Amino acid sequence: MRQAWIQSKEALRLRMTQPQQVAPGEPEAEMPPYMESFLAHLRVLVGVPFEYLVPDARLLPDESIRFFYLDRSFADRVVDGAIAVGKIGTREQAHHQAHEPAVRQQLDITERIVRSIQMRLGSFADLKSANDANRLTNGAADVITGFLLRSAAVSGWPQMDVRAHSTDLPEHLDPSSAAAQNAQLRTLRLERLSPSVMIALFQGIPALVTIEEPHHGVQFGVRPVFAGFQIDERKADGEQILVGSDSKPLFAPVRAANQRVLSIASLRRALFKAQNADSTMPQQTGGASLAVEVLNPPWRQRFEGTVDHAGDGGGRQSSGFLSSLSVAVRVSQPETRVALEAAIQNGAKP
Template sequence: MSLSETLGVAQARAALEHELFLASPDGETVATDSVLEFLARLRMLEGVPFNTLVPDADFLPVESIRFFYLDRAWTDALVQGALSVGTANSLERAQLEKLYPKIEEEIDEAERRVRSPGSEPTLTGTAGVVTGFLMRSAAVAGWPGMHIRAYDTEPADHDEEVLPESNSDRIKLLRLERLAPSVILALFDGIPNVLHIEEPRQGLQFGVRLEEQSSGRWRAFVPARDVRTAGYVDDAGAPVVPDEDDPTAPSTLAAQIPVRFRRGAAGVLDLSNTARAFADADGTGMTAPIPGEDFGEDIDGAEFAMQMLRFPYRQVFAQSTTTPQFQDAAFVPNVAVVADFENILRQRLEED
């Protein structure tokens, strides 16, 4: 039998087996669950060497984030290469070629089951565009449990709202993994318009805000609150009422109360002077004893804690018209970034 005849028989057999499989009522998959899980993880870049993802350290410098689209043609070729290991002759290769569209559908389903967030429903259907980012930062090492959420539309009700992944405005997270102590990889099932990267929330948190001065030194402060209402107040002591047309957070409109630190002890608060600054601010509802006069009351711990409350820091990347204050065009191709990559490649070629 000639080679062409052999291939013809192999293709006919593969086509027959494929039709029998599709007609089977038992609903079994072509590939086993373990194989599907392996291929789904492979398509989400698990097991792919890091130097293949980032061929040069200058592509991902320290304290940087790089957004990208996942090339489906590249990942499909990766999966096909893995499957080809199990074929030993032309008959098996022809059978694999015939069954691959069905296997690809099964992998589409399996990749969405790799990361199942609690009881959230699993998406079905053909997999769409996959996007993601790589971030290299001390923040990854400092806050290993940081929250990463992607949205099609910014949550509109209030700043603290967190939509479940089943919400139509939420973009599902396919993979989130630390590849190194300071490097994290995230993959999304779609193209986010808004991305939140936020410090983990761990009960009550306290902190100050830092602002660099023209002299190069840093100034620490907290936004003023009225301890009787917990609301922010401005420089005149009046409650801050944000304009519906102005997306600026109320805390940025509040008066700034300076926070004092002890001399010669970096990072250690000077509680007495800081408490007096709280009491001196208008509208806080706090008073402090005046030396030599019988006036004012000691500031208690609850009042001090109220002023020091700080919500977890949130970095927003957006390319949505609903978030005009945040416009980073994260997933929009950038000519400048491409030019930087080309320059790095050119330098490496010249070095070689």
């Protein structure tokens, strides 16, 4: 008869070489909530030292943005490293090998609520329950993309709105419209790593990323150009009047004694002249009409996929981020109506 320790040793050997012998079980029933939350945060790089993400400062110079794919293997190894703290022998190693696939599959789902946890939108149990009810039927992990931004804009506008969309959208489309909402990707993480560095992670591959000044209020202003200042002519509802795909500018006159001070009376006369020449512009009704014309909504910067010529000899139209993708950058202002609605939602008053 074989001694008990020999049988135990043989059982451990079989568990190490054939981990499928151990029933995987339900990870929800085996992982404590605090552990599942901690590992899910690691999956989206929360707590990972910055030098592991950017090993050389020259990879992310000042006033630059870098788009990337998140290597799922790298994220899995980070989780493995955290779990390895509790693996003190062959028994724990065998247990980990048997349950690792189920744990990884569960973390693929739980990582989607990390940002909601950080924003304190609910308890972990409530957020996890709602997320599990809406999880994908195949349980497959999504591709995760993102960007690192180092800029003075991060510290100057800490509450910038960042959105990613799976399809390219028209420049003047309302972000709250159904078309924009349906194409918007889930933001897994949006966080400042330092006063001037921001990281963003998205669930899926975006074709368009927009970064927009925060809608803290409504302000008036003009746009400086080489020859002075100008405003964009608008309709009565605040929508810009376009000439092709560009706005229709109107030069704003300044005082002769001070080139930095607008001449409001001359500006009013210029607007009245433009209104008579263009029936789509609102007729003068006092200060309200002038206010609509000189509203200065927050600026929006668009990052769009462009033609990628890597490896194919002729170039192709990309549908998202590629390893050697060049990104077209375009800065625009959203419609006045959109800015007003966003400001009202944020509790601002004109």
